[in-house]
Amino acid sequence: MTDRVEAPLTFREIFNLPVSVDLRTAARAFGMCLGTAYRLVAEGAFPCPTVRVGWRHRVLTVELLRALGIEERPVFADEVADGIALTLFD
Template structure:
């Protein structure tokens, strides 16, 4: 699979991300290829802060969500049905 074959993340996938993600995943969230993401990181122009861990770049999910303009996590109907949403807001 090439970088250009990857589709952007869906809202559901974005809300299921761990605390931090690799640059490829962050790039997918913005709908860009990995090459563009690395170029922007090199220019200090990536849409959100990145953290260099060894030779790799990581992005905190909270920074990713903020850059995407997402301030609150929506509740999905199946989470309510499963009782998951109730524990999130108690």
């Protein structure tokens, strides 16, 4: 483990996350180092629920987004230009 904080996730990275993420990715979303994330999980104070899978902790992306205060996925201008957003709302 390292105490350095990795670059926080960008909005685009957050909106392209899979169904669940590892604790490192969730920590990046909150702008904290992995050591702090593990400490908060152990204290039961991580900003969103985690699921223990073997020795690892996973975070459901829907819970991560909720903890970040993100209620819905925005539509980006380049997605509209590419026709991707149109299929989302049909």
